Amino acid sequence: MSETATRTKATNDIKDIRLADEGRRRTEWAERSMPVLRQLRERFARERPLVGKRLAACLHVTTETANLAVTLQAGGADVALCASNPLSTQDDVAAHLVKDHGIKVFAIKGEDHATYYEHIRAALAHRPDITMDDGADLVGALHMIALNRLDDLAPPVRKWVETLSTADRKALVAGVIGSTEETTTGVIRLKAMAKDGVLQFPVIAVNDSQTKHLFDNRYGTGQSTLDGIIRATNLLIAGSAVVVAGYGWCGRGFAMRARGAGANVLVTEIDPMKALEAQMDGYRVVPMEDAAPVGDLFVTLTGNVEVIRVEHMRAMKDGAILANSGHFNVEIDLEGLKKVGEGPKPVREFVEEWRLAGKRLFVLADGRLINLAAAEGHPASVMDMSFANQALAAEYVVNNAKKLSKDVHRIPVELDQEIARLKLQAMGVAIDTLTPAQRKYLASWDMGT
Numbered sequence: 001m002s003e004t005a006t007r008t009k010a011t012n013d014i015k016d017i018r019l020a021d022e023g024r025r026r027t028e029w030a031e032r033s034m035p036v037l038r039q040l041r042e043r044f045a046r047e048r049p050l051v052g053k054r055l056a057a058c059l060h061v062t063t064e065t066a067n068l069a070v071t072l073q074a075g076g077a078d079v080a081l082c083a084s085n086p087l088s089t090q091d092d093v094a095a096h097l098v099k100d101h102g103i104k105v106f107a108i109k110g111e112d113h114a115t116y117y118e119h120i121r122a123a124l125a126h127r128p129d130i131t132m133d134d135g136a137d138l139v140g141a142l143h144m145i146a147l148n149r150l151d152d153l154a155p156p157v158r159k160w161v162e163t164l165s166t167a168d169r170k171a172l173v174a175g176v177i178g179s180t181e182e183t184t185t186g187v188i189r190l191k192a193m194a195k196d197g198v199l200q201f202p203v204i205a206v207n208d209s210q211t212k213h214l215f216d217n218r219y220g221t222g223q224s225t226l227d228g229i230i231r232a233t234n235l236l237i238a239g240s241a242v243v244v245a246g247y248g249w250c251g252r253g254f255a256m257r258a259r260g261a262g263a264n265v266l267v268t269e270i271d272p273m274k275a276l277e278a279q280m281d282g283y284r285v286v287p288m289e290d291a292a293p294v295g296d297l298f299v300t301l302t303g304n305v306e307v308i309r310v311e312h313m314r315a316m317k318d319g320a321i322l323a324n325s326g327h328f329n330v331e332i333d334l335e336g337l338k339k340v341g342e343g344p345k346p347v348r349e350f351v352e353e354w355r356l357a358g359k360r361l362f363v364l365a366d367g368r369l370i371n372l373a374a375a376e377g378h379p380a381s382v383m384d385m386s387f388a389n390q391a392l393a394a395e396y397v398v399n400n401a402k403k404l405s406k407d408v409h410r411i412p413v414e415l416d417q418e419i420a421r422l423k424l425q426a427m428g429v430a431i432d433t434l435t436p437a438q439r440k441y442l443a444s445w446d447m448g449t
């Protein structure tokens, strides 16, 4: 490797800097639909709440994330960004952030496992004061370091940590004043750490804000998952039997959009309340075992492991299509399929054919988030609210780190409501305000008919 190449790798590792102009144009297009984040950026540029702070973000490197990164930079943060999924990086956006904003980006679409973790290492080597995760990979690695569980680190991270002195490892973890987490799966991991008493710093669960999960998980995942499946397959959804595993926020959103496109939707669940809700929303609720022989398309959105197993795959129709839109590629048991099936045979981009029990099964995007692999992730308008939460969460960490316990916190409800108010304003939607009589009525217990 030339000296120049080595130098460049310390500040970025991207596919091709010549893609920057395209990335800039697409990022500006997304920005048009992100009015709340834009307002925050203007305030951040004036007030500089993050000045002097190093921030390492492990997020999907998309046009919306570029707008967040630039907002954090406007607030004074020194930002490093790596990918939170090997397939979700938009290489032109990575190039734009490096070339036009001097942000350190370590992300290449399609990177292998070792490169993915080399990029996590590079983000940690930025020595962050604040980390921003989508799936808790940065915080997870920091905790393996803190607990001296180096064998649980991926090799590129482990090898680097082994070169650090004990004091330096401690300083790396102690340097983090707080963290933010974007998604359900990350929040589950972090709450488990807090429960085990090992969480080393406060974390803000951005996913727990109402202006995040009610909209991003439901409408964002609903639309972009369907978008990803259609782009990957060109499938006609109308008239097909679509099996939705998990009726949480993401599952509800996707089921709604699949039905809207004319599918017969079946839902599988393990939670009686969610199952009842799905049933009353008019879907057919069945166990996966019963759904398997019926479905044309199966989509997992649970945040759980092995939701579709080999026993289910064996029962599927010839030509069944399997996709995942939950965070990690563990919801479809591909490891099990590899042991007993023949394949994979590439069919078209993001579609691989497997043969099992004399039938063909088509797995999309290697079981990884289909909306980010084959489409562009959520539309900017919904990420506007998610990333307004992220920016405010970073500011909240800076202002409150000393007061916050080493636990998983939400940003205050007032900030959440302020985001909703700003979004409505930007959409030109006005709402009523309480009259004095209404306010009094709602606060009283002695007024009846």
Ligand SMILES: NC(=O)c1ccc[n+]([C@@H]2O[C@H](COP(=O)([O-])OP(=O)(O)OC[C@H]3O[C@@H](n4cnc5c(N)ncnc54)[C@H](O)[C@@H]3O)[C@@H](O)[C@H]2O)c1
Residues within 6 Å of the ligand: 183, 184, 185, 186, 213, 216, 217, 221, 245, 246, 247, 248, 249, 250, 251, 268, 269, 270, 271, 274, 301, 302, 303, 304, 306, 307, 325, 326, 327, 328, 369, 371, 378
């Ligand atoms: N694709 C995306 O862009 C995107 C966006 C947001 C969240 N996510 C991810 O999607 C996943 C779901 O998120 P959510 O916010 O909907 O979570 P949620 O907790 O609201 O819903 C998950 C649902 O799955 C159900 N479930 C769990 N195990 C199951 C099983 N074996 N079979 C059937 N159902 C099962 C749960 O009962 C729950 O109702 C998480 O991994 C989250 O991180 C993805």
